[in-house]
Amino acid sequence: MDNWLPTLITATPTEGYELAVKMSRVAVKMTQGDAAMRDKLRPDYAENADSLIAVSDVVAHHFATVAAANNYWRD
């Protein structure tokens, strides 16, 4: 993959959250490289409450890292 994650620094918490969502998806792509298979699996999680909660948890973990990297946008 190209240099898809050049920095953890974002201008705002909102952008940091969007980055966390992206980060949560890349590991899936690196584990299941077939885009057609990923598309096929999409309803399995997008229409399943527990899967959506699990997705949100991964985002929370990445957001914690991004937030720390940005010193919580306090500066």
Add this chain to the structure above:
Amino acid sequence: MDNWLPTLITATPTEGYELAVKMSRVAVKMTQGDAAMRDKLRPDYAENADSLIAVSDVVAHHFATVAAANNYWRD
């Protein structure tokens, strides 16, 4: 989405907790953009003990980040 998360700073831990709940929900909306589908899924987690515990776990993760951002409201 608009700039829904302009800051992690809140006046009190209670408000920080409410922000963490909001943060846990946004990732779900970003993954399942169809509001009607989300409404349909609501009973699947709101009436399921394990799902509610999982929701609480995501909130705990986001609250940890918000609390650190606010220096634990110690200042």
Add this chain to the structure above:
Amino acid sequence: MDNWLPTLITATPTEGYELAVKMSRVAVKMTQGDAAMRDKLRPDYAENADSLIAVSDVVAHHFATVAAANNYWRD
């Protein structure tokens, strides 16, 4: 809700742990606002080993935050 979480500071680790238990429960109440439904769901987790372990995990996450807020009660 009222200002149910005015501070993360507690006198002892024991009280911090009790606060963490309270914090783990509030997200459930905020997601399932119907007390009767919550009562109905209680056996589903209180009599299920995996659910109890999951509850304990949420408490662990909140306790980590409370402990950091209190500087691990080292002062």
Add this chain to the structure above:
Amino acid sequence: MDNWLPTLITATPTEGYELAVKMSRVAVKMTQGDAAMRDKLRPDYAENADSLIAVSDVVAHHFATVAAANNYWRD
């Protein structure tokens, strides 16, 4: 409950780990107060690989907190 957790400080990492195990169990007791029910549930997790892994995860979370409290026993 009495003051069962007076301090997070332990003499060694081994004792800190034992404390983390204790901390993981107390939340279960606080959620399911009936000792007979807890005894009944014991085989459900003690003879189930996934449950044992989940228990280990809770211990890992508490150990992280205890280790930080003890400054990783580096002093």
Add this chain to the structure above:
Amino acid sequence: MDNWLPTLITATPTEGYELAVKMSRVAVKMTQGDAAMRDKLRPDYAENADSLIAVSDVVAHHFATVAAANNYWRD
């Protein structure tokens, strides 16, 4: 195993993420040492949405550690 993890330092966040993916896989290899069995299990997670989300969560945890080690590549 040889010294497969000589350092947590990487040049970029992208490389740090790749390291986190590697770190998430090694524990699996250390638990299931039989490569043929691991190959057999691959479809079980690579074609399962919940498994892929779980993989992503492990990566998130390791990435947090790698990011902290690199001071979030802020220097």
Add this chain to the structure above:
Amino acid sequence: MDNWLPTLITATPTEGYELAVKMSRVAVKMTQGDAAMRDKLRPDYAENADSLIAVSDVVAHHFATVAAANNYWRD
């Protein structure tokens, strides 16, 4: 048990990772003290993709602690 965890300090990240694997296993032993039962359960997780991912997650949590204890082996 004897003093199985005298220190969190290791010479390299690789050794720190091996320690994290050990730490993830001890909680299982402390919860299920019967070695024969543990052996019986081994195929349940070693031949199950989701269980192996869960094991890897516990290792990730312990590795985070060990890495922090070692100041990420940056010194």
